[in-house]
């Protein structure tokens with residue numbers, strides 16, 4: 001439910017890399033078109049008429065939230081650990097901003113986050129926003145659920161290869177039986193939106209991808225496009241975890257099944273209570289090069305304020321720390337089983353990893369999962385950034401303690417030596433579910449799969465609109481950027497007909 005946009009500097013980088021029509025001024029109207037912000041109602045940089053609602057949590061009327069003081073505290077950001085984190089980051093020279101999606105916001109900041117929650121306090125997903133009943137029931141739209149697209153129908157025409165439809169089957173797995181195959185033909189275009197895992201898989205099954213790999217599976221090569229499935233990226237996250245008073249954390253829900261049930265009922269019936277609250281309500285965005293060796297202070301260079309200018313490509317943040325009032329690892333700690341001890345985590349994330357991996361087919365079975373090699377931490381510089389991120393989490397924990405907040409170490413490195421930090425990073429790292437860039441927008445020679453208008457290289461009538469097209473992983477959470485790409489794709493299609 002986090003609604004975060006890319007900073008303008010990302011699009012400066014795209015333009016510097018040769019992309020055309022993707023400056024901040026080009027994309028901002030598309031970000032605005034899809035959304036209605038319920039919190040930043042006066043901002044000229046935000047959308048006010050789109051179907052997709054978002055808001056900052058404390059703008060939800062208090063009567064919609066449970067009256068319990070501690071629940072209100074969590075929902076309304078007055079939770080001790082969040083408020084103290086804001087104070088701690090300020091003391092490090094990291095400014096606090098309440099509108100992180102404003103293009104003039106500093107690149108380095110502690111940001112209040114927007115969430116895709118509507119005016120009734122209910123989650124507003126992309127499904128709710130873009131497929132409401134009056135759209136879903138339109139006579140010119142057919143929606144087929146529980147299906148798996150098996151391939152794109154590609155036809156050799158006098159003008160070259162053309163996508164003329166898709167093949168699909170029921171999604172069930174029937175052992176020993178052949179699935180009935182359906183075909184859907186396209187008068188104009190096919191648009192693939194199956195995500196950074198699904199889209200390259202469909203293309204490869206259709207004979208579009210790295211020729212050697214396709215041949216190894218006896219798939220006839222229609223178009224040798226090495227960029228398909230290359231450059232798989234994700235944001236690696238490493239949680240630094242502290243013990244905190246349970247009443248300040250979501251752990252109190254987990255330790256008491258009845259409270260989960262009660263909260264679920266409240267949420268389902270009245271859209272109130274703790275289950276309304278997304279876990280991260282603030283995030284710290286930082287530039288590793290500006291943090292000192294202990295990640296204690298932001299060191300300004302001679303450029304002064306220009307260092308924080310989010311329009312400059314080199315200032316795109318490479319670190320995010322999400323403040324989470326919960327144990328952010330998959331490990332179950334016995335220490336959290338009592339009535340008093342909860343967990344507070346900083347999930348330390350590398351936003352601009354240099355490492356990138358690959359996605360390959362496991363078999364020609366469209367139901368088989370592909371082989372995803374994320375190649376995390378294969379570039380040495382990614383360790384440099386992660387170390388700074390983890391040190392920042394540790395420094396914040398120390399500062400909270402100095403402020404009198406009773407944090408105790410739960411999962412932290414043995415020391416801050418590079419060796420111990422690297423060991424900690426390798427042992428504790430996890431995905432943040434931001435898979436991207438497997439059909440990146442770039443020339444073919446640069447391992448690209450689509451052009452600046454999202455058309456697949458060398459194939460007519462085929463576009464991609466999903467997280468696979470990003471040239472490199474956006475330095476933020478991906479749902480708002482993906483929707484922006486979809487809005488742009490719709491206009492590219494309209495403009496070409």
Ligand SMILES: Cc1cc2nc3c(=O)[nH]c(=O)nc-3n(C[C@H](O)[C@H](O)[C@H](O)COP(=O)(O)OP(=O)(O)OC[C@H]3O[C@@H](n4cnc5c(N)ncnc54)[C@H](O)[C@@H]3O)c2cc1C
Pocket residue numbers: 001002003004147148149150193194195196198199202432433434435465466467468477478479480482
């Ligand atoms: C647990 C989790 C939490 C997240 N939280 C946030 C958040 O708070 N904020 C944020 O900004 N981002 C968040 N993300 C990331 C964000 O959801 C994704 O980056 C985004 O949804 C990607 O959009 P997409 O259209 O590329 O792919 P998807 O949203 O994955 O859509 C692809 C769709 O295609 C379908 N599909 C794939 N292959 C086929 C096939 N062969 N046939 C038919 N259908 C197929 C899939 O089932 C899926 O429905 C989260 C992701 C996860 C997993």
